[in-house]
Amino acid sequence: GHYISVDTSYEGEKAVLYSPDLYSDDWSCLRLIYQIATTAETSDPTRLNLYLRQEGESFDRLLWSAKEPSDSWLIASLDLMNSTKKYKLVLEGEIGQDKSDSIAIFEIKITPGYCIECDFEENHLCGFVNRWNPNVNWFVGGGNIRNSQSILPKDHTLDSALGHYMYVDSVYVKHFQEVAQLIAPKTTAPMSGCLSFYYQLKQESSIVFTVYLRDVSGFYEEIWKTDTALSADWALAEVEFNAPYPMEVIFEVAFNSAKGGYVALDDISFSPVYCSNQTGTPFNPANAGCNFEEDLCDFYQDQKDGPGWSRVKVKRNVYRAGDHTTGFGYYLLANTKFTSQPEYIARLYGPTLPGNLQFCLRFYYALYGFFQMSGTLAVYIFEENHVVQEKIWSVLDSPKGVWTQAEVSFKKPMPCKVVFVSLCKSFWDCGLVALDDVSLSLGSCQAADSLLSPGECTFERDECVFTQKKRGRGSWQKRRGPTPTSYTGPKGDHTTGVGYYMYIEASDMVYGQRAYLISRSLRGISGKQCLTFFYHMYGAGTGLLSVYLKKEGDDEEIPLWRRTGEQSISWLRGLIEYESARNYQIIFEAIRGVSMRSDTAIDDILFQAGPCLETEEIQFSSGYPDSLNEIEY
Numbered sequence: 001g002h003y004i005s006v007d008t009s010y011e012g013e014k015a016v017l018y019s020p021d022l023y024s025d026d027w028s029c030l031r032l033i034y035q036i037a038t039t040a041e042t043s044d045p046t047r048l049n050l051y052l053r054q055e056g057e058s059f060d061r062l063l064w065s066a067k068e069p070s071d072s073w074l075i076a077s078l079d080l081m082n083s084t085k086k087y088k089l090v091l092e093g094e095i096g097q098d099k100s101d102s103i104a105i106f107e108i109k110i111t112p113g114y115c116i117e118c119d120f121e122e123n124h125l126c127g128f129v130n131r132w133n134p135n136v137n138w139f140v141g142g143g144n145i146r147n148s149q150s151i152l153p154k155d156h157t158l159d160s161a162l163g164h165y166m167y168v169d170s171v172y173v174k175h176f177q178e179v180a181q182l183i184a185p186k187t188t189a190p191m192s193g194c195l196s197f198y199y200q201l202k203q204e205s206s207i208v209f210t211v212y213l214r215d216v217s218g219f220y221e222e223i224w225k226t227d228t229a230l231s232a233d234w235a236l237a238e239v240e241f242n243a244p245y246p247m248e249v250i251f252e253v254a255f256n257s258a259k260g261g262y263v264a265l266d267d268i269s270f271s272p273v274y275c276s277n278q279t280g281t282p283f284n285p286a287n288a289g290c291n292f293e294e295d296l297c298d299f300y301q302d303q304k305d306g307p308g309w310s311r312v313k314v315k316r317n318v319y320r321a322g323d324h325t326t327g328f329g330y331y332l333l334a335n336t337k338f339t340s341q342p343e344y345i346a347r348l349y350g351p352t353l354p355g356n357l358q359f360c361l362r363f364y365y366a367l368y369g370f371f372q373m374s375g376t377l378a379v380y381i382f383e384e385n386h387v388v389q390e391k392i393w394s395v396l397d398s399p400k401g402v403w404t405q406a407e408v409s410f411k412k413p414m415p416c417k418v419v420f421v422s423l424c425k426s427f428w429d430c431g432l433v434a435l436d437d438v439s440l441s442l443g444s445c446q447a448a449d450s451l452l453s454p455g456e457c458t459f460e461r462d463e464c465v466f467t468q469k470k471r472g473r474g475s476w477q478k479r480r481g482p483t484p485t486s487y488t489g490p491k492g493d494h495t496t497g498v499g500y501y502m503y504i505e506a507s508d509m510v511y512g513q514r515a516y517l518i519s520r521s522l523r524g525i526s527g528k529q530c531l532t533f534f535y536h537m538y539g540a541g542t543g544l545l546s547v548y549l550k551k552e553g554d555d556e557e558i559p560l561w562r563r564t565g566e567q568s569i570s571w572l573r574g575l576i577e578y579e580s581a582r583n584y585q586i587i588f589e590a591i592r593g594v595s596m597r598s599d600t601a602i603d604d605i606l607f608q609a610g611p612c613l614e615t616e617e618i619q620f621s622s623g624y625p626d627s628l629n630e631i632e633y
Contacts, residue, residue, distance in 0.1 A: 005104035006093035015093040015103075021086045022110070027272075029115040030078045030089070031127060033106040038069040039098060046101040050078070051090040057609055058523045059454035060090055064188065073106055077115040077127040077185035114191070114270040116184045116249055119157040120164045127185035128166075136180040136255060141167040141264065156198045156234045156266035163266075168253045170207070170260030177254055182265070184249040186216075190442075192282055194275035195241035195249065197268040198234040201226060203261035208254040211239060213247045215358055217444055219411070220250075234266070238275040244282070245358065245443030283354050289439035291325045292332055298351035299438075308346020308422065309334050309435070316568045318538060324364045324403040324436040324494075327534075327572035331436035334422035348435070350418040352384070358411045360445040361418060363438040364403045364497070365395065369431030373397050377433050380419045381412060389419075399481075403436065403571075404497030409444040455607030458495040459502055464605075466502075466588075469516040473508040476517045476590070488539025489599030494571040503601035506541070509592040517588040521552065522607070524582040530612035531560075531576040531586065533605040537567040541595025545588070545602075547576060552583040565593070571603065575616040 006015040036046055045067040051060035064078050093103040118126035120140060130138040142155045142164040155163030168180040201209060211224040224239040241249075253263045290297035292311055301308060309332045314322045323331035334346040353359065365377055378394035393408045418440075424430040457464035459478055468475045480500045483489030485507055493501040504515045535545055544564050548557035560576045586607075590600045 001106070003104045003106040005102055006095060008095050008099055008102070011099075015095075017091040017093075017105075019089040019108075021088060023086050024080055024082055024110075025084075026112050027082050027114055028080045028110050028112050029117075030080055031107070031109045031111070031115075031124065032064075032076045032078070033073050033108075033124070034066070034076065035073050035104050035106070036066065036069050036101070037071070037104075038096075038101045042097040044096040046096040046098070046103060047094045048103050048105075049092040049094065051092065052080075053088040053090050054083070055085045055087060056525050056527070057454070058525055058529070058607060061454045069101075075124055075127045075185075077188075079115050079187060079189040079191070080110070081189050116187065116195070117269045118184075119267050120155075120166055121157060125166075129183050131181040131183060133178065133180060135172045135174050136168055136170065136178045136253070138166050138168045138180055138182040138251075138265075141165050152200065152264055165264050165266035166251075167262055167264040169262040170255040170258055173255045173258045173260060177256065179252055179254045182251040184251075184268070186246050186248045187243045188246060190244045191270070191272065192242040192244070192274075193270060193272040194238055195223075195268070195270050196236060196238045196275070197251075198236055198266045199226075200232060200234055200264040201261070202232055206256055207260050207263060209263050210252045210254070211237075212250040212252060213241075213243065214250055215245065215247055215444075216447055217358070219358075221356065240275055241270065242282075245447060283357070283442075285359070285440045285442050288351050288353060289437075291437050292323075292330045293325060296332075300349050302347060302349065309348050309420075314570075316570070316572070318566060318569050320569065321366065321401060321403070322568065322570040322572075324366075324571075325573070327568060327570040331434050334433040334435070345424075346422040346433075348420040349382075350420075350438075352415050352417055353412075353440075355412055355414045355416065357442060358409065358444055360407060360409050360441045360443060360447075361438070362405060362407045362441075362445070363420075364405055364436045365398075366401055366403050366434040367395065367398060367431060368401050368434070376423055376431070377435075378421045378423070379406075379408065380421055381410060382417045382419050383412065383414045384416065399492055399497065402492040402497045403434075403494070404492070405495070407445045409446075453606065453608075457605045459493070459500040459603060460495060463502070463517075465519045465522065466517050466605075467520065469518060474504075474513055475515050476502045476588075477505060479503055483599045483601075485539075485596050485599060488542070488597035490536040490538070490571065490601050494534040494536075494603040501536075501601050501603035503536075503599055504590045504592060506539075506592050506598040507596045511592060511594055512543075513592045515590045515592075517602075519586045521583045521585055524552075524580045524584055525609060526581050527609070528577055528579055528611040530608045530610060531578065531605070532608070532612075533574050533588075534571045534603045535563065535567075535574055536571050536601040536603075537563060537565070538569045539566060539593075539595075539597035539599055541593040541598040542566045542600060543593030543598050544591040545600050546591075547574070548587040548589065549578055549580060550585045550587060551580055557587060573616065575612045575614065577612045 034048060036048060038046055047065055047067045050064045052063050053060045095101050118128055143162060154160055155165040157163045166182060209226040210222055213221045213223055251265060290299055311330050312333045313330045314320050323329045367373055374396050375394055379392055381390045381392055392410050398404045422433040478500050482491045493499040542565050547561040549560050550557045560578055561574060588602060592598050
């Protein structure tokens, strides 16, 4: 047969293969049979990436990526959710440092249905794999092959001797409790509903047939188990199945002796409707977070604790930082001037979370005025009865007055609450603890990290879609931490507080000198688009920051947004709504101001299709220092 492989004679270019226009009104499964061959491990490995290019989106969404070398063909199974828009699949081969590496693709197949469904009639077995064991393994049975002592007369799919099924037999069992595992392809899209399969079980001594779910961190959860021996006919099993993040289904059979008998399995299928008539609304993690702009959302304080946390906002100024969400908005502050008595504790309770799910909690905090930082803010898990408490995070040390991101993964068997606790140990060391942008997602934080939105750039890894007109002094530079000149520039980035941002170093430039950060050509789409970014303009001599739109084929650039002079000591959010049906570029232009104190920075750029849902606040302060520093309660 034939396969295609990446031509490596084009140095430094990516090999790209496009599908025709595809439609999927129903859920479908993409199977890809591929191989990556490498000779040596390098820091820059060879990769195969698969992107989804949806109509009406300027950016491709990364569905899957592989870099593991192999000396045989591997199968990848990816769930494609149903969608009303047409789309293309884009396969990208990227040869790493070693030019003798190769990437090959043998088959691409899109079939209707879910990837965890299988009737075992095809030789790729839908990407199911047996975990090899010296004595007991899952084998393919049927197809009129007399290859086993306890063969079944017919399969379930075709109800004939020619059909296939999977089976595991005890004839070679050597030890007590030998286990055979059949592992389904990992789910790649959130799904919940009813998993069903047919099985036969013939036993002479006890066999345990169990179905587990295993998440990416290796945690097993039993979802089904046989209770009794059944007659030698195909029996239907149905089990509630809930996989909000990537999971593997594992069919496991444990034998106690060589005379155990056998288990056969066929026709695994999935329906997005629960087996019993329970509808049960799935838990939505978006409701468990809060940016405190409107209110406390579903967070609350206990009356007997007293008002420990206050919702506050700061007018835009050059002395005290504003909130993390926009720079103009609200955040929570503990240990405010009303409550700084020693041994004082402020607790903020989150909404109730269901048990047995893996969560990733992220939030931003900032500390002011403490000598001793450690332990001033901690996060506890309270189980429903409030009796069991567990500390899952506490602050050790962080840059003063910088919004710093914290993230922590947790999973509890029982329903629980997240509780933020701020502690003031003694009257002499009571600073301020600020909290903002609490968010919760399903799955572990490591898994969530890899899934940036397609049009998002945080400058943590690279400059994404942006390039410089010219590099060198007097251009945009990537930096972490504070800028070298005092009284200008940010103290840390906006993404995490300890990450990277782009800025101009005014001491390397002359008054009026310009630096350009230019995006590559972006796909034009019909309708409005929204560009969000954060900018930092602090310093008495700050110049201009402008954003332009340049459409393909036009000579001139259309000005979209501009700010002049010192704005705030905070990162502020900029919002721009624009339209371009033609391909276009976005340009960030910074102009150095009158003095060295004009370091201008940008971070966290996000392109989104559709109109902006909010408007940008522009508020100017009167300029008197005394009115600037007030906190509004």
